[in-house]
Amino acid sequence: MRIALYQPDIPGNTGAILRLAACLGLTVDLIEPAGFDLSDRNLKRAGMDYIERAALQRHASWEVFDEWRRSEARRLVLFTTRADAAYTDFSYGENDVLLFGRESAGVPDDVHERSDARLLIPMKAGARSLNLAMSAAMAAGEAVRQTGWRR
Numbered sequence: 001m002r003i004a005l006y007q008p009d010i011p012g013n014t015g016a017i018l019r020l021a022a023c024l025g026l027t028v029d030l031i032e033p034a035g036f037d038l039s040d041r042n043l044k045r046a047g048m049d050y051i052e053r054a055a056l057q058r059h060a061s062w063e064v065f066d067e068w069r070r071s072e073a074r075r076l077v078l079f080t081t082r083a084d085a086a087y088t089d090f091s092y093g094e095n096d097v098l099l100f101g102r103e104s105a106g107v108p109d110d111v112h113e114r115s116d117a118r119l120l121i122p123m124k125a126g127a128r129s130l131n132l133a134m135s136a137a138m139a140a141g142e143a144v145r146q147t148g149w150r151r
């Protein structure tokens with residue numbers, strides 16, 4: 001199970017997700033370009049020493065990432081406010097990559113279409129979206145609950 005971030009903008013969110021992944025035993029795929037450098041102090045502040053413990057794989061572009069995950073036969077599960085299917089109704093697998101869009105714009109249409117599944121974290125009517133790190137925590141929590149906690 002992996003968490004992929006599509007061109008994230010806000011270093012504090014990526015730091016919090018690296019900490020989450022280190023605690024849950026997940027790998028993070030960072031799809032570049034990101035809107036910050038990995039040495040950013042806000043990323044380090046949010047991720048703390050967990051950043052050194054986190055398994056991080058960087059991909060130079062969406063195309064490079066998508067080719068890699070296809071070569072590994074990994075299912076791509078996109079979290080998006082443009083989906084209808086609730087994330088709690090989905091059956092997760094060990095090989096899945098949970099993909100999250102950038103804070104400012106989500107993912108482009110072609111990434112949306114090339115994903116194997118598109119899932120929504122249901123919200124109250126009128127709410128636009130959750131914070132990226134919050135949505136990653138909710139999604140990873142459900143996926144790990146189904147596939148088993150790693151201790």
Ligand SMILES: C[S@@+](CC[C@H](N)C(=O)[O-])C[C@H]1O[C@@H](n2cnc3c(N)ncnc32)[C@H](O)[C@@H]1O
Pocket residue numbers: 079080081099100101102103104105106107119120121122123128129130131132135
């Ligand atoms: C701040 S949101 C992006 C908002 C962006 N303006 C948009 O329209 O997609 C950042 C990412 O968090 C995830 N996300 C946030 N709320 C979500 C929800 N309710 N259901 C599924 N994913 C969500 C998605 O991956 C989204 O691309």
